[in-house]
Amino acid sequence: MTGEVRTVFRGGIVHCVDASTTQLLEDGVLGLDQSNRIVFVEDGSQLALLQDRYGFAADARTIQLKPHQFLMPGFIDTHIHASQYPNAGTGLDMPLLQWLETYTFPTEAMFANPEFAQNAYEKVVQRTLRSGTTACSYFTTIHREASTTLVETCERLGQRAYVGKVCMDRNSPSTYIEVTNESIRETEAFVQATLARNSELVTPIVTPRFVPTCSSQLMTGLGEVARRYNVPIQSHVSENAGEIEWVRQLHPQCSSYSDVYDVHGLLNSKAIMAHGVHLSEAEMQLLSARKVGVSHCPCSNYGILSGICRVRDLHQHNVKVGLGTDVSGGHSPAMLESLRLALIASKTVHFQEPALAPLRLYEGLHLATLGGAEVMGLQDQIGNFAPGKHFDALIVDPSSIDSPIDVFAKDKFSDRVEKFLFNGDDRNIVTVFVNGKVVKRLASAPALTADF
Ligand SMILES: [Zn+2]
Numbered sequence: 001m002t003g004e005v006r007t008v009f010r011g012g013i014v015h016c017v018d019a020s021t022t023q024l025l026e027d028g029v030l031g032l033d034q035s036n037r038i039v040f041v042e043d044g045s046q047l048a049l050l051q052d053r054y055g056f057a058a059d060a061r062t063i064q065l066k067p068h069q070f071l072m073p074g075f076i077d078t079h080i081h082a083s084q085y086p087n088a089g090t091g092l093d094m095p096l097l098q099w100l101e102t103y104t105f106p107t108e109a110m111f112a113n114p115e116f117a118q119n120a121y122e123k124v125v126q127r128t129l130r131s132g133t134t135a136c137s138y139f140t141t142i143h144r145e146a147s148t149t150l151v152e153t154c155e156r157l158g159q160r161a162y163v164g165k166v167c168m169d170r171n172s173p174s175t176y177i178e179v180t181n182e183s184i185r186e187t188e189a190f191v192q193a194t195l196a197r198n199s200e201l202v203t204p205i206v207t208p209r210f211v212p213t214c215s216s217q218l219m220t221g222l223g224e225v226a227r228r229y230n231v232p233i234q235s236h237v238s239e240n241a242g243e244i245e246w247v248r249q250l251h252p253q254c255s256s257y258s259d260v261y262d263v264h265g266l267l268n269s270k271a272i273m274a275h276g277v278h279l280s281e282a283e284m285q286l287l288s289a290r291k292v293g294v295s296h297c298p299c300s301n302y303g304i305l306s307g308i309c310r311v312r313d314l315h316q317h318n319v320k321v322g323l324g325t326d327v328s329g330g331h332s333p334a335m336l337e338s339l340r341l342a343l344i345a346s347k348t349v350h351f352q353e354p355a356l357a358p359l360r361l362y363e364g365l366h367l368a369t370l371g372g373a374e375v376m377g378l379q380d381q382i383g384n385f386a387p388g389k390h391f392d393a394l395i396v397d398p399s400s401i402d403s404p405i406d407v408f409a410k411d412k413f414s415d416r417v418e419k420f421l422f423n424g425d426d427r428n429i430v431t432v433f434v435n436g437k438v439v440k441r442l443a444s445a446p447a448l449t450a451d452f
Contacts, residue, residue, distance in 0.1 A: 004033055004034060004054070004055075004056065005031040005032070005033060005039050005040075005050075005054045005055075005056035005060045006032060006033055006034045006056075006060055006061070006451065007031070007032040007036070007060060007061055007062075007063065007449060007451060008029055008030065008031050008032075008047075008056070008060045008061070008062045008063070009029065009030045009032075009062075009063045009065065009071055010027070010028070010029050010044060010047075010062055010063070010064050010065065011027070011028065011064065011065025011066075011069055011070060011071065011446075012025065012026055012027075012028065012065065012068075012069060012070025012071065012413055012416075012417075013025040013028030013030055013041060013070060013071045013072075013385065014070055014071075014072045014365075014417050015041070015072060015073050015369070015370075015384040015385045016073075016362065016365055016366040016369055016370045016383075016384055017384065017386075018366075018370070019315070019363070019366050019370075019371070020363075022362040022365065022366075023041070024413060024414055024417065025041070025042075025043055025044070026413035027043065027044035027045070028041060028042065028043060028044055028071075029041070029042055029043070029044050029046070029047050029050065030071060030385060031050065031054065031056070031060065032391055032436065035436065036390075036391045036433075036435070036436020036437075036451070036452075037388060037389065037390060037391065037436070038385050038386065038387050038388065038389050038390075038391060039054065039387055040054070040387060041385040041386075041387075061449045061451075063446055063447070063448055063449060064446065065395065065446050066397065066399075066444070066446055067399070068397060068398050068399045068407055068416055069395055069396065069397045069398075069430070069446065070395070070396050070413070070416070070417065071385075071393055071394070071395055071396075072369075072393065072394050072396060072417075073134075073369045073370070073382070073383060073384050073385065073392060073393055073394070074132060074133065074134025074135065074369075074382070074392040074393055074394055074432065074433070074434065075131070075132050075133045075134065075335035075336075075339075075368050075369065075372075075394075076133070076134070076135045076136075076322060076323075076335075076368065076369060076372030076373055076375075076376065076378075076382070076383065077128065077133045077135070077136045077137065077323070077324055077325050077335055077338075077372070078137050078272055078274075078293070078295040078322035078323060078324045078372045078375045078376060079137060079139075079234070079272065079274040079295035079297055079324025079325070079326050080124075080128070080136050080137065080138055080139070080324060080325050080326065080327050080333070081104075081138070081139040081140075081326070081327055081328065081329075082120070082121055082124045082125075082136075082138040082139065082140055082150055082163075082327075083107070083108050083111050083117075083120065083139065083140050083141045083146075083166075084104060084107060084108070084327055084328035084329075085120055085123060085124035085127070085327055085328065085333065086107055086110075086120050086328075087103055087104070087107050087328040088327050088328045088331060088332070088333060089328070089331045089332070090103070090328070091103035091328070092303040092304060092329075092331060094304070094305075095240060095242065095304055095305045095306070096239060096240040096242065096243055096304050096305075096306060096329070097240070097242050097243060097246070099304050099329070101173070103328075104328070105172065105173050105176050106173075106176075108141045108142075108166070108176060109141075109173070109175050109176040111140070111141040111143050111146040112143055112146070114145060114146065114149065117141075117143070117145075117146035117149050117150075118149050118153075121146075121149055121150045121153045122153055122157075124327075124333065125150075125153050125154055125157045125159050126157060127333050128159065128333050129157060129158070129159055129432055129434075129439050129440055130426050130429070130432075130440055131333060131334040131335065131336070131425075131426045131429070132334075132335065132336070132394045132426065132429040132432060133159075133333075133334075133335050134159065134160055134382070134392040134393075134394075134432065134433075134434045134439075135159070135160035135161065135372070135373075135376065135378070135382060135392065135434075136154075136159065136160075136161045136162070137161070137162040137164070137205060137232075137234055137272055137295070137324075137376060138150060138154075138161055138162065138163050138164065139164055139166055139207055139209075139234070140163060140164065140165055140166060140207075141165075141166050142165065142166050142167065142168060142176065142177075142178050142183070142186075143165075144165055144186045144189060144190050147163060147164075147165040147190055148190070148193065148194070150163050151163050151194055151197070151199070151202050151204075154201060154202050155197075155199055155201055155202055157439065158201070158434050158435070158437055158439040159201065159434060159439070160201045160202075160382070160392065160434055160435065161201060161202050161203075162202075162203050162204070162205040162232060162234070162376065163194065163202055163203075163204060163205065164204070164205040164206065164207030164234055165186065165187055165190045165204075165207060166207050166209050167183045167184075167187055167206075167207060167208050167209060167214060167218060167222060168183070168208075168209045168213035168214060169183050169213070169214060169215050169218045170212075170213055170214065170215050170218075171212050171213050172213050180215055180217050180218050180221070181221075183218055183221075183222075184218065184221035184222060184225065187206060187207075187222060187225055188225050188228075188229075190204060191204040191206070191225060191229050191231055192229070195229060195231075200435060201434070201435060203231065203232070204229075204231050205231060205232045205233065205234050205272075206222050206223075206225055206226040206231060206232070206233045206234075207233075207234050207235065208222050208233075208235050208266065209235065209236070210235055210236040210237075210239075210243070211235075211247045211250065211251070211257065211260050211261070212243065212246050212247060212250065216264060219260075219261070219264035219265075219266060220264050220265060222266070223264055223265030223266045224265070226266075226270070227265070230270075231270070232270040232271065232272065232376070232377060233266055233268070233270060233271040233272070234271070234272040234273075234274070235261065235266065235271075235272075235273060235274070236273065236274045236275055237257055237258055237261065237273040237274070237275060237276055237279070237283075237294075238257045238258065238275060238276050238277055238278045238279050238283065239274070239275035239277055239278075239301075239306050240277070240278075240304070240305075240306045240307070241278065241307070244257055244278055247260060255282065256280055256282060256283050256286075257283070258273075258279065258283040258286050258287060259283075259286065261273070262286060262290065267286070267287070267290040267292050268290055268291070268292070269290070269291035269292070269377065270377055271290070271292045271293070272292075272293050272294075272295055272322075272375055272376065273287065273292055273293070273294055273295070274294075274295040274297055274324055274326060275294075275295070275296075275297060275300075275301065275306065275309065275326075276294040276296070276309055276314065276319075277301055277306050277307040277308065277309045278307060279310075279314075284313065284314060284317040284319060285317060287314075287317075287319050288317045288318045288319045291320070292319070292320075293319075293320040293321070293322060293374065293375030293376070293377075294309070294314055294319055294320065294321050294322075294375070295321075295322055295323070295324035295326075295375060296309045296311055296314075296321050296322070296323055296324065296342060296345075296367065297309075297323070297324040297325065297326035297329070297330055297338070298323075298330075298338060298341035298342045298344070298345040299325060299326065299329075299330030299331055299332055299337060299338055299341050300324075300325075300326035300329030300330035301345065302341065302345070303329055303330055303331055304329045308345045308348055308349055309345065310349050310353070310356060311342070311345075311346055311349075311359060311367070312346065312349070312356040312357060312358075312359070313356060320371065320374045320375050321367060321371055321375065322367055322368075322371045322372030322373075322374065322375035322376070323335060323338045323339060323342055323367045323368045323371070323372060324338065325337070325338050334425065334426065335368050336421065336424065336425065338368065339364045339365065339367070339368045339421060340364075340421075340422065342359060342364050342367055342368075343358070343359055343361065343364045346358040346359040361418060361421060364421070365421065369383050369384060370383035370384045371383075390435050390436065391433050391435070391436040392433060392434050392435065393432075393433045394429050394431065394432055394433075395429075395430050395431035395445060395446065396420050396424070396428050396429055396430070397428055397430045397444045397445075398416045398419055398420050398424065398428060399444075400427055400428050400430050400442065400444040401427070401442070401443055401444050402427050403424075403427055403428055404423060404424065404425055404427060404428070405419045405420060405423050405424055405428065407419070427442075429442075430442040430443075430444045430445040430446075431445040431446075431448075433452070436452070437452065438452045
């Protein structure tokens with residue numbers, strides 16, 4: 001519930017009301033209560049009415065954005081390997097299975113070293129926050145101690161996160177593999193310890209890496225842990241042709257890749273499955289029936305030669321879709337890059353299948369914000385500026401110091417928003433709020449009150 005209005009932001013505001021509706025307010029007002037939850041978002045012309053309705057004329061402190069600046073919800077990255085961040089932007093010259101063996105497993109094995117883990121996790125949380133990502137669903141490595149380091153780092157630096165200790169007990173290098181029962185025990189211990197922190201920001205997520213590296217016994221045990229503690233689940237599905245064939249050989253009794261997860265009790269409304277590039281009709285129906293969310297990771301799908309996810313088709317099957325950077329199969333930790341490639345990928349799909357219309361810009365913004373919240377099951381908490389939600393938000397300044405964007409007198413508000421989404425970067429994100437607290441602030445930022 002929301003209470004008294006304590007703070008009012010005034011300036012440009014853009015957010016997705018739902019999958020097909022975006023609210024653009026050139027002169028908007030957004031009110032926060034004493035716990036920095038959103039009370040209202042309206043056109044500035046309604047201010048006097050709002051003051052009457054909420055009785056904040058004398059008390060609420062107004063934060064006036066500078067010309068050209070606007071507020072938008074923070075980006076939500078529904079699939080990112082924090083442990084692969086040291087490799088981001090390298091090694092994108094081979095398909096998934098070779099790429100894992102050659103680059104990824106050796107790097108992940110290095111997280112047995114606590115200092116290496118601390119340094120890498122500090123950097124990935126700082127970098128994603130700086131890029132405007134206010135919530136992430138992270139994969140770590142098989143190491144429980146290092147996974148806890150990421151939990152602590154997200155709490156300290158102020159990022160909302162799901163953190164998942166990776167589980168793998170077969171078809172993995174001898175130096176980077178777990179014993180089945182130990183993997184389940186370590187996962188349970190990690191889930192218990194993380195829940196015991198009662199963190200406002202961090203939730204544990206059960207994380208079988210993917211079918212080829214997880215035995216039936218492991219997948220079943222992990223499903224039981226997720227149910228026992230009522231925590232979410234994340235993994236990968238139908239990413240790459242070679243991988244799908246391997247899964248078919250490993251589980252010939254299952255009707256599809258998705259069916260393997262289903263028979264092991266891993267598909268439910270709290271499950272996030274990355275990629276879904278090559279899903280069959282029956283699999284889309286299964287994911288829809290189980291209310292599973294799909295994390296679309298176009299940077300990675302291009303980068304390691306997987307193919308292109310048919311987002312429009314998933315939507316037509318009523319499957320929830322968000323965006324993921326999938327660092328480091330994806331080269332960039334910036335969600336703006338994933339948003340752009342999602343738009344381009346949808347055009348490539350359209351070339352191949354004209355009946356599937358390309359995504360419009362604001363559908364891309366929806367994937368990167370509210371769609372991601374839906375995939376993480378946090379649609380009542382974050383993703384847009386609906387009353388009652390947490391204030392996870394960005395102040396964007398197309399005219400910031402060193403801006404990569406040029407603004408012209410002819411530009412409408414919507415042009416400035418579009419220019420940022422296509423040509424902007426972290427230099428334009430002048431303030432980042434998570435849970436109503438400032439976690440990034442650049443020199444171009446507007447003056448804030450002491451409450452932040
Ligand atoms: Zn991944």
